[in-house]
Amino acid sequence: MFFIGTLILLAWFAWRSRAELLEAWRHLRREWQAFWARLRGSPTTNTERVSEGSSPPLAELRFADFADPFVSGMAQRVSSGELVAYSFAALEAWGRERGCPRLADQTPLEFAQVLGTHQTGFAAEVLAVADLYCQHAYAGGSLPATAGHSLRRLWQRLNA
Numbered sequence: 001m002f003f004i005g006t007l008i009l010l011a012w013f014a015w016r017s018r019a020e021l022l023e024a025w026r027h028l029r030r031e032w033q034a035f036w037a038r039l040r041g042s043p044t045t046n047t048e049r050v051s052e053g054s055s056p057p058l059a060e061l062r063f064a065d066f067a068d069p070f071v072s073g074m075a076q077r078v079s080s081g082e083l084v085a086y087s088f089a090a091l092e093a094w095g096r097e098r099g100c101p102r103l104a105d106q107t108p109l110e111f112a113q114v115l116g117t118h119q120t121g122f123a124a125e126v127l128a129v130a131d132l133y134c135q136h137a138y139a140g141g142s143l144p145a146t147a148g149h150s151l152r153r154l155w156q157r158l159n160a
Contacts, residue, residue, distance in 0.1 A: 019142070023079050063097055066090035068155050075151075080143045081136045087151050088133040091115070091126065094158055108133050122157040129154045 014021060066089070069075040075083055092102050095111070100118040102111040112130030116123025128150040135143060 023081065026079070061089070061093050063090060063093040063158070066093060068159055070152050070155055075148070080147050083151060084129070084132045084136045084143065084147065087129055087154060090158065091129060091154065095119075108137070122154075125150065125154045125157055 066086070067074065069078075069083055069086060074086075078086070088108065092111070095101060095115045095118075098119060100115050102108075106114070108130045109127070112126045113123075116126045119126075132143060132147050132150060
């Protein structure tokens, strides 16, 4: 009875945490692939790392290196956390190209406030995405259901 109860409890926990477990599995799989690629002597390129949602050296990337995830279909293939990180990296590249780079000592929200005042017209979208990025990167919690809508609006404004 004890083992059956333990098994039921574990199954309930796995079902309840399935999104987090799936994200952890994806992350583990990417890390293993990168590990084996390094062992074989073929490191991943910046483009491959960006499409996977990890953080490449941002100084090397231009905004043109980022494809709109809602047009390319990437938004349906990756988790919302990866989509937020990818979109924020694109926002940093976009700001850098317009004379408003993120400084080393700026938080994401400080960067968004400066960028919003520097590039008038879509400060609300920039702040919303910076807030989502902070929730994803620092709080580790789940993102709100409106995250996709905020990201889509940002990409529409960036591409306009």
